[in-house]
Amino acid sequence: MTNHLILVTGATGSIGRLAVEEAVREGHRVRMLTRRSGQKALPNGAEVVLGDLTRPDTLTAAVAGVDAVIFAHGTYGSVRNAELVDYGGVRNILLALGDQRAHLALMTAIAVTDRKGAHDWKRRAERLIRASDMSYTIVRPGWFDYNDADQLMPVLLQGDRRQSGTPRDGVIARRQVARILVKSLFCPSADRKTFELVAEKGLEPQSLDTLFAGVDADISGAVDAVHDATNMPLSDEPQTVLDEFRQIEGRRRARAGSVA
Known part of the structure; x- marks a missing residue:
């Protein structure tokens, strides 16, 4: 197996x-990206790199030379935190990557398209990942x-159709x-795919x-x-979000032009 270098955000979370x-x-x-030194065992x-997802100037060393990024960070409940961390963290990592290519795996949440508060910011993070035109799985x-x-x-x-806001929508082990x-990350059959992940009764497969x-x-x-509902038109988005989306999209076009 190729010895890839993977950056994990939210690396000390569950x-x-x-x-x-x-x-x-x-x-x-x-x-492992963390804001605090002193990680043990x-x-x-694994190595630790200090950085703050909300501060782009601290992320240069974190992304240097990486082959992939796992976005495992996330907040719950607060719309403002979702904007700064769930969305802002993805934006800042993508901008720090610049022209550097990487495989991306982003964790958001089931019912992310329900238009309820913080979920809109998680969905905007998904949109940035797609706009980057890198290999990704959401x-x-x-x-x-x-x-x-x-x-x-x-x-x-x-299609994100389970939106009761309770465990009836589906359950899954953190592991x-x-x-x-x-x-x-490096599985061709997972490339550019977005899905809700739940578990049913049965054994865990060896291969995915x-x-x-x-x-x-x-x-x-x-x-x-x-298959998602088209209930959040890009034309209705805040101007700052549109500008950042187009900034990420513009980098993708520039890369495509340089290759051509």
Whole structure:
């Protein structure tokens, strides 16, 4: 296996730390982005880099030379925090990458298209990932660790139709979310796909390729995921969001022009 260098944001959080462990177990080198020094008992193959997702000037060292980024950071409830961290963190990492190519895996949430407060900012982060035109997978997990012990069969849904705001929408183990984020990075059948992730009764498969292959890829040039409701027109977005979207999109076009 190629020894890739993966940057994990939210690396000390409940999903991020599991993604770090999974990536190391898979033979990758891992760079853990954190705002605080003094991390202890790091897995072999992991390093810490200091940086703040809300401060672009602190992210240059974090992205230097990386082959992939796992966005495992996230906030809950506060619209302002979602804007600064969930959305702003993705924007700032993409801008820090500049012309550097990387595989991207972004975690948002099930029901992200429900137009409820903070979810709009998570959805805008998804749009930036698509606009970057890099290889990506966007994972929208259900409710963490509400699954039963025998509920380990991952199911990938599309269209984001489960929006009750309760565990009835779907449940999934944190460990499985981390595994799928890592596995998606260099898997061709996961490329440019967005899906909701839940679990049903059954065993966890050894390989995820068939699961990834069973969902539709996003439409090239579309701002939203394939099968999603078109209920957040780009034309209605705040001007700052439009400007940042076009900035990311413009870098993609510049890269395409240089290749041509």
